[in-house]
Amino acid sequence: ACQHRLWSEIESVVKQQVAWARTGIGECGVGWQLFAEDGEMRMYRREEEVDGMAVDPLKAVHTVPGITGHEVCHYFFGPQYRYDWETTLEQMTVLETISEDTLVFLQTHKRIWPASQRDVLFWSHMRKLPNESDRDGPDLWTVVNNSTHHPDYPPNVGKCVRIYLKVCLLCQTRVDPPKDGAPLTRDNISCKITYCSVVNPGGWAPASVLRAVYKREYPKFLKRFTAYVVNQTKNKPIMF
Numbered sequence: 001a002c003q004h005r006l007w008s009e010i011e012s013v014v015k016q017q018v019a020w021a022r023t024g025i026g027e028c029g030v031g032w033q034l035f036a037e038d039g040e041m042r043m044y045r046r047e048e049e050v051d052g053m054a055v056d057p058l059k060a061v062h063t064v065p066g067i068t069g070h071e072v073c074h075y076f077f078g079p080q081y082r083y084d085w086e087t088t089l090e091q092m093t094v095l096e097t098i099s100e101d102t103l104v105f106l107q108t109h110k111r112i113w114p115a116s117q118r119d120v121l122f123w124s125h126m127r128k129l130p131n132e133s134d135r136d137g138p139d140l141w142t143v144v145n146n147s148t149h150h151p152d153y154p155p156n157v158g159k160c161v162r163i164y165l166k167v168c169l170l171c172q173t174r175v176d177p178p179k180d181g182a183p184l185t186r187d188n189i190s191c192k193i194t195y196c197s198v199v200n201p202g203g204w205a206p207a208s209v210l211r212a213v214y215k216r217e218y219p220k221f222l223k224r225f226t227a228y229v230v231n232q233t234k235n236k237p238i239m240f
């Protein structure tokens with residue numbers, strides 16, 4: 001897929017998004033507010049408007065015991081699982097299979113009253129990244145979703161307003177080997193998850209309504225998705 005039309009864009013967006021996800025919230029600049037907390041999960045957002053529309057960047061960090069970064073990215077990337085955990089999804093189509101780690105999706109999501117229904121068209125790329133800070137530590141895994149165009153599905157033709165998003169899920173596995181040299185079990189692993197997103201609603205949507213929805217939907221999504229991965233993997237061999 002190195003010669004694919006999207007390859008150079010994917011390379012640059014993945015590098016940019018991973019660097020952003022790796023930036024601790026303290027170095028992200030001013031204006032970030034913690035808006036949700038639940039156990040290990042912390043969700044931050046910054047209020048930003050473009051053309052009067054709320055495009056608040058979001059950064060969430062969460063640590064989940066018993067799963068690996070590869071497993072988290074596998075269930076986030078795979079179209080076959082999405083209806084199980086994405087509660088606001090109404091319709092999902094894989095428009096293109098560019099390679100086994102790069103797909104193009106078209107999705108329509110449940111309407112957020114009083115705004116019009118939204119759809120989103122994006123490429124999704126999954127990649128393993130070398131663990132720079134700890135050579136013999138487990139690799140990092142990431143999935144980057146980035147809005148793109150497709151000639152057969154121009155924006156705003158039907159009833160849906162096209163939204164534009166950039167999402168990065170960055171996962172770092174942590175292994176705490178058992179003292180007595182016993183074989184590794186899921187009790188000895190955990191995954192640090194960073195989820196970043198910037199969503200441009202693409203058309204009129206009241207900032208106050210969007211912010212209320214985001215405040216409710218993002219924590220729900222991350223909790224539901226990670227619980228889904230724990231449940232799907234608990235009786236399966238660990239996928240590093």
Ligand SMILES: Cc1cccc(-c2n[nH]cc2-c2ccc(F)c(-c3ccc(S(=O)(=O)CCO)cc3)c2)n1
Pocket residue numbers: 086088107109110111112118119120145163165167213214217218221
């Ligand atoms: C999780 C969440 C946060 C904020 C809003 C909502 C929501 N509520 N009702 C409709 C939506 C909605 C509308 C349009 C969208 F594109 C997405 C959307 C959200 C996430 C992603 S993803 O790339 O993170 C996971 C793949 O679906 C893609 C689209 C979600 N859901």
